[in-house]
Amino acid sequence: MTTERTHVIVGASLAGAKAAETLREEGFEGRIVLVGAEDERPYERPPLSKDYLRGEAGREKVYVHDEDFYAEHDIELRLGRTATGLDTANHELEVDTGERLRYDRLLLATGAQPRRLSIPGAGLDGVYYLRSVLDSDALRERLDRGGSVVVIGAGWIGAEVAASARQRGLDVTVVEPASVPLERVLGAEVGGIYRDLHTDHGVRMLMGTGVEAIEGGAAVERVRTGDGRELDCDFVVVGVGVEPRTGLAAQAGLAVGDGIQVDELLETSVPGVFAAGDVANARHPVLGERIRVEHWANALNQGPAAARNMLGKASAYDRLPYFFSDQYDVGMEYTGFARSWERVVFRGDPATREFVAFWLVEDRVVAGMNVNVWEVTDPIKRLIRERVPVDDRRLSDPDVPLDQLASRHASVST
Ligand SMILES: Cc1cc2nc3c(=O)[nH]c(=O)nc-3n(C[C@H](O)[C@H](O)[C@H](O)COP(=O)(O)OP(=O)(O)OC[C@H]3O[C@@H](n4cnc5c(N)ncnc54)[C@H](O)[C@@H]3O)c2cc1C
Numbered sequence: 216m217t218t219e220r221t222h223v224i225v226g227a228s229l230a231g232a233k234a235a236e237t238l239r240e241e242g243f244e245g246r247i248v249l250v251g252a253e254d255e256r257p258y259e260r261p262p263l264s265k266d267y268l269r270g271e272a273g274r275e276k277v278y279v280h281d282e283d284f285y286a287e288h289d290i291e292l293r294l295g296r297t298a299t300g301l302d303t304a305n306h307e308l309e310v311d312t313g314e315r316l317r318y319d320r321l322l323l324a325t326g327a328q329p330r331r332l333s334i335p336g337a338g339l340d341g342v343y344y345l346r347s348v349l350d351s352d353a354l355r356e357r358l359d360r361g362g363s364v365v366v367i368g369a370g371w372i373g374a375e376v377a378a379s380a381r382q383r384g385l386d387v388t389v390v391e392p393a394s395v396p397l398e399r400v401l402g403a404e405v406g407g408i409y410r411d412l413h414t415d416h417g418v419r420m421l422m423g424t425g426v427e428a429i430e431g432g433a434a435v436e437r438v439r440t441g442d443g444r445e446l447d448c449d450f451v452v453v454g455v456g457v458e459p460r461t462g463l464a465a466q467a468g469l470a471v472g473d474g475i476q477v478d479e480l481l482e483t484s485v486p487g488v489f490a491a492g493d494v495a496n497a498r499h500p501v502l503g504e505r506i507r508v509e510h511w512a513n514a515l516n517q518g519p520a521a522a523r524n525m526l527g528k529a530s531a532y533d534r535l536p537y538f539f540s541d542q543y544d545v546g547m548e549y550t551g552f553a554r555s556w557e558r559v560v561f562r563g564d565p566a567t568r569e570f571v572a573f574w575l576v577e578d579r580v581v582a583g584m585n586v587n588v589w590e591v592t593d594p595i596k597r598l599i600r601e602r603v604p605v606d607d608r609r610l611s612d613p614d615v616p617l618d619q620l621a622s623r624h625a626s627v628s629t
Contacts, residue, residue: 220245222525223308223316225298225463226324227251229259229511230492232279233518234322234525239288241526247290248316250308252297255348256282261511263351264375265541269383270355277348301467303485320487320525323464323475324518327457327493327509332367336429341450345372346457354452358383362449365389365438367426369396371540373454374409378542380452381416388419388446390426390438400549402556405572405584408565409542416543421446457509459494472496474507479531481521489525491517500533501600502552510538535596550592551582551599560610562617563588571595571617578604597621 222238224231227249235249251257258277266272285292293310300309301321308316329344331337343354358380366377369391381387393399395406396413410420424442429435429451438446459474470476470484474496481489481497492514496507513536520532539548545568556574563570571591574582579602583595594617598605601621609615 220319221248221317222246222320222322223248223250223318224322224324225250225308226322226326226492226494227253227257227292227294228324228326228492228514229257229279230326230514230518230521231322231324232257233515234324234491234522235285235290236280236288237519237522238526239290241523241528243526245319247288248293248318249285249290250293250296250298250310250316252295253347254295256280256285256292256294258348259511260346261539263348264345264372264379267348268345268351268355268358268376268379270359274348298463301463303467303469303488306487320489322518322521322525323483323488323490323494324492324514324521325460325463325494326514327459329453330456330458332426332429332453332455334426334428336431336435337453339429339431339435340433341431341435342429343450343452345376345452345454357450358385360449361385363388363447364450364452365426365446365448366452366454367438368454368456369393369409369420369422370399370454370456371397371538373452374413374542375540376452376454377413377418378416381413381418382543387417388421388448389413390421390424390440390446392423392425392441394422396420396422401584402559402574404559405565408568408586412542412545412568457493459496459507461494464490464494476505479533480524480529481517481532482524489521491521497532499552500531501535506536506552508536508538510536512537512539535599537592537596545587547584547586548592549582549584550595551580553582556581558607560607562611562613573598573605573610575605575607578606580605580610591617594618594621 257279297311363386366373366389396409398406424440428439430437461471464475465471475490477490477497493509536552537550553574560573569587571585573580580598585591598621
């Protein structure tokens with residue numbers, strides 16, 4: 216009988232792969248098993264709607280680690296394997312091969328999957344979703360053939376796919392029930408800037424209506440909207456959000472609710488079982504509430520944080536949410552978290568697409584977004600994290616350095 220400790224990670228994507236790397240970095244000498252349902256070694260998804268989708272970047276760009284990394288670090292990478300059962304009482308994970316893996320600590324990094332449409336015609340040929348590199352390959356191949364596409368949903372994925380398709384010269388229509396793209400996160404005012412950006416690039420933006428049906432013989436021929444339009448098209452891309460993959464956790468009796476519920480240490484309701492990345496609904500010590508973040512930086516940092524806690528470091532995960540997006544020649548970074556706010560203050564003219572927007576509650580910044588302005592994330596983080604009171608006039612004045620506004624305190628770690 217072996218006394219070697221075994222840490223098992225389910226989900227071989229960004230959070231899982233970074234967690235495995237961190238276990239070794241932190242000196243764990245036992246067995247590490249990384250189980251992933253996809254056949255591809257861990258990769259990053261952001262390029263899949265951007266340069267990789269447009270054919271401007273190759274496969275090598277997307278991988279989290281070099282091919283040899285896992286063997287070199289004695290990480291057992293089980294690709295094309297799905298974890299099908301979890302017995303927390305006996306510390307056993309069952310894999311679809313029938314193998315039962317005994318673990319000392321377990322990390323669930325099972326991520327999220329696209330929400331599927333359930334309207335008439337949703338199963339026709341020519342309806343695309345985008346989550347995996349294989350999805351991106353299929354969509355890229357379709358973009359290569361040109362034609363017209365209807366993008367259903369103007370969230371981040373829909374907006375980026377619309378931009379990439381337009382950049383590839385396709386005829387693009389976006390249909391979105393909200394009044395502007397990205398409304399849930401950015402609000403009507405800032406979302407309107409993205410509507411105008413797409414319109415200026417020749418995308419038809421049909422806001423305030425949904426899609427009732429996708430029609431065609433064997434394949435997509437048109438889309439019917441709630442406001443009675445019939446939009447002829449060659450194919451459809453659906454980007455209507457994702458849902459966390461909680462099946463394994465729920466079946467094992469872990470606390471689940473909009474993701475796998477974890478505490479500040481990213482530990483689930485069952486001691487010794489952790490969760491990180493898109494699937495984790497974590498108590499956030501700075502924000503004072505539970506949040507589930509579906510973004511790259513969260514997976515990048517939570518995986519390692521969970522790994523350290525698996526080794527008993529007991530360190531709370533308190534980074535502020537951060538994400539980025541690139542559409543056409545407009546890049547942005549968003550820092551913070553705002554379910555609601557009282558007003559938005561701009562530094563710079565939004566019409567120039569070079570500005571910073573701040574979301575405020577009373578005299579505090581709760582989120583900030585820099586658009587084609589760089590190197591300002593640290594002061595924005597400080598403003599939010601340290602709850603520095605701000606004056607709108609100074610906040611909007613580009614001549615007042617953000618560092619100065621946020622300089623009440625020394626620099627912070629996130
Ligand atoms: C097209 C696209 C573009 C994006 N662009 C951006 C961007 O610009 N900026 C940004 O901040 N974020 C972006 N994101 C979001 C970012 O990629 C995700 O937040 C990140 O991938 C989450 O990583 P994760 O490891 O938590 O989960 P995932 O990447 O979802 O990976 C989870 C993995 O677990 C596997 N798995 C699930 N269940 C099991 C099981 N039972 N057994 C074995 N394996 C299992 C899945 O197959 C998957 O490989 C984008 C996402 C997509 C899809």
